[in-house]
Amino acid sequence: MKFSTKEDIEAPIEAVFAMLCDFESFERSAMRRGAEVQRVDQLHQPGVGMMWKAVFPLRGKTRELTVEMVTFDRPNEMVLDSLSAGVAAQMSFELMALSRNRTRVLVSLEVKPLTLSARLWVQSLKLAKTNLSKKYKQRVAEYARGMEARHTRSVQA
Numbered sequence: 001m002k003f004s005t006k007e008d009i010e011a012p013i014e015a016v017f018a019m020l021c022d023f024e025s026f027e028r029s030a031m032r033r034g035a036e037v038q039r040v041d042q043l044h045q046p047g048v049g050m051m052w053k054a055v056f057p058l059r060g061k062t063r064e065l066t067v068e069m070v071t072f073d074r075p076n077e078m079v080l081d082s083l084s085a086g087v088a089a090q091m092s093f094e095l096m097a098l099s100r101n102r103t104r105v106l107v108s109l110e111v112k113p114l115t116l117s118a119r120l121w122v123q124s125l126k127l128a129k130t131n132l133s134k135k136y137k138q139r140v141a142e143y144a145r146g147m148e149a150r151h152t153r154s155v156q157a
Contacts, residue, residue, distance in 0.1 A: 003133055011147065105144065
């Protein structure tokens with residue numbers, strides 16, 4: 001099952017990519033939502049091989065998730081693979097400079113079931129795909145507007 005959307009952001013491609021590489025803020029955000037997040041690689045610079053392990057409650061159960069950076073092409077593309085019990089997912093961010101101060105970001109998420117119970121879960125998601133797609137696009141748009149606001153504040157400072 002795949003979700004994808006695109007957003008245009010009023011910021012240079014390098015600035016947008018740098019904001020997408022602010023992994024510490026993503027870790028803090030997940031922790032505020034009740035997840036335990038731990039970085040498990042030894043890399044000092046963002047790149048292929050970065051890994052995180054997360055534990056979080058979902059629907060009354062504790063879930064474990066491993067996330068690994070599999071593609072890191074500054075400032076054009078970033079791909080993250082994740083694996084949890086029965087489900088593999090891949091999230092990709094593709095950036096395209098539309099002008100000096102405008103960037104298009106294509107964000108896609110593909111979820112693949114690995115077990116029978118996961119297949120049933122993904123099948124139930126397909127029944128609600130229209131609603132889920134709308135929420136996905138709305139979340140990406142909200143995040144893009146936040147990136148624009150951060151860039152504007154940093155330029156004015």
